[in-house]
Amino acid sequence: MVRAGEASGNLDDVLLSLANYLQKQASLRGKLAAALTYPAIMIIVGVGVVIFLMSFVVPRITEMLVKKGNVLPWATTTLMAISDVFKAYWLPGMLGFLGLIILFRMMAATEKGRLAYDTFLLKIPVLGGLLQRSAISRFTVTLSTLLKSGLPALESLNIVGKVVNNSLMSKTISEIADRIVEGADISTPLKKSKMFPPMVGYMIAVGEQSGELEEVLDRISETYEEEIDLAVQKLTAMIEPIIIVFLAVVVGFIIMAVLLPLLKFNNL
Numbered sequence: 001m002v003r004a005g006e007a008s009g010n011l012d013d014v015l016l017s018l019a020n021y022l023q024k025q026a027s028l029r030g031k032l033a034a035a036l037t038y039p040a041i042m043i044i045v046g047v048g049v050v051i052f053l054m055s056f057v058v059p060r061i062t063e064m065l066v067k068k069g070n071v072l073p074w075a076t077t078t079l080m081a082i083s084d085v086f087k088a089y090w091l092p093g094m095l096g097f098l099g100l101i102i103l104f105r106m107m108a109a110t111e112k113g114r115l116a117y118d119t120f121l122l123k124i125p126v127l128g129g130l131l132q133r134s135a136i137s138r139f140t141v142t143l144s145t146l147l148k149s150g151l152p153a154l155e156s157l158n159i160v161g162k163v164v165n166n167s168l169m170s171k172t173i174s175e176i177a178d179r180i181v182e183g184a185d186i187s188t189p190l191k192k193s194k195m196f197p198p199m200v201g202y203m204i205a206v207g208e209q210s211g212e213l214e215e216v217l218d219r220i221s222e223t224y225e226e227e228i229d230l231a232v233q234k235l236t237a238m239i240e241p242i243i244i245v246f247l248a249v250v251v252g253f254i255i256m257a258v259l260l261p262l263l264k265f266n267n268l
Helices: 002-008 011-068 074-108 111-123 127-148 153-163 167-181 187-192 198-210 213-267
Strands: none
Touching (some): 011 074, 011 213, 074 111, 074 213, 111 167, 127 167, 127 213, 153 167, 167 187, 187 198, 198 213
16 A cells, blocks of 8 residues: 555655544444443353352252252252253363364364355344444455555455455455456445445445545445444343343352242241
8 A cells, every 4th residue: 555655755644644534443343342341241250150150159059958858849950950961071071172162273274164154243133234344344344445555456355355244245345356357346246235335336436436435435434423323332232131140140049949848848
């Protein structure tokens, strides 16, 4: 980009566009991190608490209840069975989980595995829409920045395909680049792509016809950044209560299973 700016005499504009691009990308990464970090922390803490209770607290209490020799409620016997499974299989389970992570990373390192993984992510409700908007925003702002620097459309697309961080989007961009080599413009193959909403293709077509493609790409990017903000809020608002309710049910069941026999024995 810098070399293209020097060759075209627009180095100042290119550097300004590059600075704006880096700022937008940092903001986009921050928004995605904000959407996923807090729910992930809640899940990790919740699972850790449940594992601690089932592995250390519950076995001691249930052992005391069994020694009393009374008939235990169904909730308590169920909890004891689950606790026994935790104690007996926590190590194989942990090793199996780590093995799955290693296997997944090995598969994701391959081209087909990464494509399958990215395709799966895009099909997840809410999260898939968020990732698609993120990929489109990155595509449009990067393409706009490269075109402003004076790079040809084909070379710009080849660069964009390497920085969108989504293999399905990269494959789509590669197909668009192949069509450009055959003589098509950007908008024609883009309209037929399932990765892009039809409106994006029509807006880019208008930009090509009016000679304001870079400005149209910037507007598309800004629109999707606003949609990402709304999607982040929606995702957070949806995930948080689900996690809280799930953890409340699990912890509540554990407490009930422990307290019921204690209250029963105290009343005898």
